[in-house]
Amino acid sequence: MIFNRTKIANLSDSELMARYRKTKNEKFFGYIFKRYAHLVYGVCLNYLKNTPDAEDAMMQIFEKSLTDFKNNTITYPKSWLYSVTKNYCLMQLRKKTIDITNSDQAENFTQDYQETPFKLNKELRLNQLENSLQELKEDQKIGITLFYLEGLSYQQIANKTGWELKKVKSEIQNGKRNLKIKVKEQI
Numbered sequence: 686m687i688f689n690r691t692k693i694a695n696l697s698d699s700e701l702m703a704r705y706r707k708t709k710n711e712k713f714f715g716y717i718f719k720r721y722a723h724l725v726y727g728v729c730l731n732y733l734k735n736t737p738d739a740e741d742a743m744m745q746i747f748e749k750s751l752t753d754f755k756n757n758t759i760t761y762p763k764s765w766l767y768s769v770t771k772n773y774c775l776m777q778l779r780k781k782t783i784d785i786t787n788s789d790q791a792e793n794f795t796q797d798y799q800e801t802p803f804k805l806n807k808e809l810r811l812n813q814l815e816n817s818l819q820e821l822k823e824d825q826k827i828g829i830t831l832f833y834l835e836g837l838s839y840q841q842i843a844n845k846t847g848w849e850l851k852k853v854k855s856e857i858q859n860g861k862r863n864l865k866i867k868v869k870e871q872i
Contacts, residue, residue, distance in 0.1 A: 693712075693713070693716055694716060696716070698717060698720075698761075698762050698763070701713045701714075701716055701717050702717070702759065702762065705754075709755075711751065714750075714751055714754050717762050717766075718747055718750065718751075718766070721762070721763055721766050722743065724763070724766070724767065724770075725743055725746055725766055725767075725770045726739055726740075726743050728767065728770045728771060728774065729742040729743055729746070729770060729773075729774055732771070732774035732775070732777075732778065733774055733777065733778070738777070742770075742773060742774060742777060745773065746766075746769060746770050746773050749769065749773065750765075750766060750769050753769065813868055813871045814864070814868060816871065817864055817867035817868045817871065818830070818864060820867055821860055821863055821864060821867070822860075822863075824848075824852075824856045824860075825856050825857075825859055825860030825863060825864075826860065827846065827856070828842065828853060828856035828857040828860050829856075829857060829860040829861065829864060831845065831846075832857050839853045839854060839857075842857075
């Protein structure tokens with residue numbers, strides 16, 4: 686029996702295919718697949734990027750290729766298995782892309798549905814922030830406005846106001862801290 690397995694394993698691809706066509710015994714296809722399984726796995730891993738998905742794909746490809754092998758005349762099993770594997774992996778990636786797109790659409794719908802209360806809440810918070818900003822000391826208000834609302838750098842603020850760089854940093858830091866306190870008081 687061992688001698689027979691060794692003998693079968695040493696047959697060429699074309700001899701294994703001829704024996705399969707003659708006997709319809711799936712073990713001959715099994716020997717062909719086993720011969721190229723490492724290549725199938727490598728292609729799956731290359732496309733799918735993780736081991737569990739590659740292993741699952743390899744099993745699915747075995748089943749699919751066995752069915753296709755029964756129904757088609759294959760001349761070069763190595764290149765045929767490569768094509769089957771590549772196409773299977775690309776289909777899996779497309780399915781994932783479609784799933785992601787569908788979940789993105791659902792998320793957008795949910796965001797649109799919830800947007801109205803959020804806009805009102807955002808406007809309320811902005812009004813609170815503006816009111817709190819008006820309550821700050823004048824230098825802090827200037828520093829916060831120039832830095833956060835106009836997007837100027839510390840150096841640009843120093844040039845515009847005539848303050849030293851240390852004073853710019855201090856006014857912004859103190860203004861930010863006091864602004865947080867005042868906003869919390871309004872809540």
